[in-house]
Amino acid sequence: MPLDRIDKAILSSLQSDCSQTNLQLAQQVGLSPPACLKRVKRLKAQGYIQKEVALLVPEKFGPYLHMVVEVEMERDNKAMNQRFLQRALASPEVKQCYQVTGEVDFVLICMVPDMPSYEAFCDRVLYAEANLKKFRTLISLKREKFDTRINTG
């Protein structure tokens, strides 16, 4: 059950703007509203769409910083690393986490209102972890791009 041209057009459109009505979407992809709606429902049921969210404008909510944090673990201890991961993923400051190969084990993208908040996060999550060898923080004052869209093939 591969996606046809129209399914891809629907997904492509929805990941740019899901606030449009099914009427508009149907017209865009050249289907009748019911046919379009049926496809959207099917795509959701089949798990292509994780969820629909509003992206807010961070500047409107006061000052903030992004931190790119490279985390290096002491040993490749699965259990210990899982424990750290759990803590990190549960932290509201951590917006993204990538497991990477090489020297570095994880890259975190954190968002905090200021430096003290980041230091508190480090104390709570990073310094508290015995198996954490070291970490490096890259401070970002400006996010130049943030695009949640992916290639639909």
Next chain:
Amino acid sequence: MPLDRIDKAILSSLQSDCSQTNLQLAQQVGLSPPACLKRVKRLKAQGYIQKEVALLVPEKFGPYLHMVVEVEMERDNKAMNQRFLQRALASPEVKQCYQVTGEVDFVLICMVPDMPSYEAFCDRVLYAEANLKKFRTLISLKREKFDTRINTG
């Protein structure tokens, strides 16, 4: 014009799920549907909401890799850096870009189907840039967390 408790509840709810109807949202925040709708419209008009998007499930579209790329520029040449930035931001592989302070100048989060695609991207965008001193790539086979929500205060 600061946001009150209800505005924050609305934004908080919408950035978790904007597929819900205004009826549901109104009930959640304890307002009548018209009162709730008026607030949502106002929040959009005032620029708190950038857009509403569908987040797709990457695994459903074939294999992919994330790359965390640290880019170091040769000199702090504003004009040259702008030219690089323009190229990077225009590249579909680059999903996020952070300007950072310190040795590294930019961090890119790229998404590609495979290594050859990434190499093609490097040739096109990174190696083609004269003012680029060096870059380091961290390869991620697994994105552990991706949360687009921010603190509404």
Next chain:
DNA sequence: CGTGAAATATGTATCGT
């Protein structure tokens, strides 16, 4: 998949606090 009708949601106007 499309058409047309029913159900539901969004949007508007007015009133009341």
Next chain:
DNA sequence: ACGATACATATTTCACG
């Protein structure tokens, strides 16, 4: 100024061809 109720409009959804 803000919210609620009642009403009008638009969209979603279902039945049928």
